[in-house]
Amino acid sequence: MAGRVEGKVAFITGGARGQGRSHAVRLAEEGADIIAVDLCDEIPNVAYSSATEDDLAETVRQVEALDRRIIARKADVRDRDSMKAVIDEGVAELGKLDIVVANAGICVIAGWDETSVDVWDQTISTNLTGVWNTVQLTAPHLIAAGGGSMILTSSAAGLKGLPFLTAYVAAKHGVVGLMRAFATELAEHSIRVNTLHPTGVNTPMADPRTMEKFGPLLEAHPKLGPMMTNLLPIESTEPRDQSNAVLFLASDEARYVTSMEFTVDAGNTQY
């Protein structure tokens, strides 16, 4: 049976590990070739370990094990020149571009009064400007291909004001605005644009060093704890749950789904 995205090419940011790697593998399982970028460098201020070049090599290995092609490069979503170079190289090599997954993101947990200018700047530039760079630089290729699908990774924190994440919440809400605006302007080219809103996902970003930052803050502000609750009886989703939504949105099954906030959040935003 032909895969659900057979013959398509997908560009994925933050593809070295976590959700990004999972998206690359899931789309490759269904027949897509992949262009992947990741910073693969030390990120200041975050509590978790940063992705490495070895992580990106592992994504390459897993995609190639599925007999799909992958072009993977170290690139920073904040650096338009290097992003453009990778996109152009990938499209030249793989022939076209149909799917864009703007997944790269960082997360720093801190109370509002302890959020530094550095944290604000790096979060907005990666999680918001990085998404704008990704969409604006790839859109011409999707237009050339006669249409396509873009999935922008937001968060439950893109729909509600989760605590101790001011910069992250602002950036992830901003991604929703970007999505709506691009959905409007790109519709005439049959390009669909949607956001993905995960609750907690079992990835290196959510390792115990990250999550323990919430501990003292929630103890000091106990009323805010329930905002983290998932309605469904689970603590966290798996990357593949997010990838299954990305796959649906990327595939022709969703050919008339656009400008949607797609929550894969176990009900978190409904609580």
Place this chain on the structure above:
Amino acid sequence: MAGQLEGKVAFITGAARGQGRSHAIRLAQEGADIIAVDICKQIETVGYQMSTPDDLAETVKQVEALDRRIHAVEADVRDRDALQAAFEAGVAELGRVDIVLANAGIAPLSLNPVPEEWQDVLDVNLTGVYNTVEVTKQALIDGGRGGAIVITSSTAGLNGIGGNTPGGLGYTAAKHGVVGLMRSYANQLAEHSIRVNTVHPTGVDTPMVVNDVMQEFLEADPQMGQAMANALPVPMIDAVDISNAILYLVSDAGRYVTGVTLPVDAGFTNKK
């Protein structure tokens, strides 16, 4: 390759034709057995031809051609007892239920409106959905395997469209109302791992939309026709587009998706 719904059973209202039949077939293609109900009768305030027993028989034929089982019953979603009986007979025959699609609906839109349209459309499109969830939810809970309920709303469940007739206003009110039902049920049933979502189609190529009465209604008000245009360059979408969205929502791929209003609307809502 095993289907995405192998071994599951889906209860579908309004399954004789249109979107309901498409859902039955798409879910059956992925391995589900089907319990199908449809009124198969005319409602007086509805201007277009409603479904018939022959339509329901055609759904049965198409599901059985896929080597799946189907239990089909003529029943009106407004009649709680009849709906309950149809559902129980289906579960008795097919052994379980995992998926509920509250799809049955009417669109009494015409240039010669009558006051009774209001109550009829609320009874079918809102109370009918309530009845559908009420008669099925305990069986989903008792199954102990969780489950998925999808309610068919509309772009008119998110936007104030539909026109200024009793039927048009009622349609928009009912389709908004089911979003409230969905959110309440999503909260109440989450602890049982039962997920509840709505889908919001733009115009779909089915007998409810593609008929002389609806065309006359839309053409009489060019401004409304303009306002009804999709953003993506497609005038009308196919029933299978809604079925594919529902398949995702009810399959294990969507196991953590609940409380969602899923537009399959070619960008219609974003334009508003």
